[in-house]
Amino acid sequence: DIQMTQSPSSLSASVGDRVTITCRASQTINKYLNWYQHKSGKAPKLLIQTTSRLQSGVPSRFSGSGSGTDFTLTVSSLQPEDVATYYCQHSYSDPPYTFGQGTKVEIK
Amino acid sequence: EVQLLESGGGLVQPGGSLRLSCAASGFTFSNYAMTWVRQAPGKGLEWVSAISGTGGSTYYADSVKGRFTMSRDNSKNTVYLQMSSLRGEDTAVYYCAKVLVLAVDGDLDYWGQGTLVTVSS
Numbered sequence: 001d002i003q004m005t006q007s008p009s010s011l012s013a014s015v016g017d018r019v020t021i022t023c024r025a026s027q028t029i030n031k032y033l034n035w036y037q038h039k040s041g042k043a044p045k046l047l048i049q050t051t052s053r054l055q056s057g058v059p060s061r062f063s064g065s066g067s068g069t070d071f072t073l074t075v076s077s078l079q080p081e082d083v084a085t086y087y088c089q090h091s092y093s094d095p096p097y098t099f100g101q102g103t104k105v106e107i108k
Numbered sequence: 109e110v111q112l113l114e115s116g117g118g119l120v121q122p123g124g125s126l127r128l129s130c131a132a133s134g135f136t137f138s139n140y141a142m143t144w145v146r147q148a149p150g151k152g153l154e155w156v157s158a159i160s161g162t163g164g165s166t167y168y169a170d171s172v173k174g175r176f177t178m179s180r181d182n183s184k185n186t187v188y189l190q191m192s193s194l195r196g197e198d199t200a201v202y203y204c205a206k207v208l209v210l211a212v213d214g215d216l217d218y219w220g221q222g223t224l225v226t227v228s229s
Contacts, residue, residue, distance in 0.1 A: 091214025
């Protein structure tokens with residue numbers, strides 16, 4: 001099975017800061033990497049599909065990049081409503097489509 | 109509007125069984141694969157199982173293979189997760205999620221609110 005490793009596990013940043021979360025796959029997954037946002041008590045939400053495809057309604061301050069084994073989620077200007085845990089997940093080839101361990105984002 | 113409503117969670121003893129249901133609405137159910145994802149207390153998301161739109165293909169995580177069975181009834185717009193030989197480590201919130209396409213894939217575009225399963229004596 002493909003393992004997904006995120007870093008950092010948590011971060012605290014100020015409103016307006018640029019925030020970057022990285023995700024590494026244990027083997028190449030081409031561009032088949034998704035990012036989800038999970039707010040406490042809510043259903044997880046698909047933010048970015050296939051590395052960089054922003055889902056409808058997702059603010060443009062969110063962006064994704066990478067290929068192969070290394071990927072990045074960037075929030076260009078952190079907002080209070082972005083407080084959440086973010087997960088990467090691969091969708092390469094066959095299941096299981098494993099998730100990273102998550103990155104908890106807080107406001108400083 | 110797409111809606112996914114899970115039910116069937118609760119308290120069960122180790123070794124026991126439970127069946128979760130997920131009722132879907134707002135889309136042509138049989139055209140999409142479905143997935144179950146769980147989150148244990150204080151832990152991250154874990155992909156559990158998936159079923160194709162026709163129900164002809166199912167997949168499981170190694171942690172539940174042989175104990176959990178996923179199925180669907182396209183006439184009722186509902187997917188199920190039959191869980192047996194339950195263990196403490198199965199304690200989690202179980203989410204039902206819609207896949208973007210007919211075949212099983214990892215892209216989960218809509219999720220339910222989840223149902224809590226607690227395995228304890």
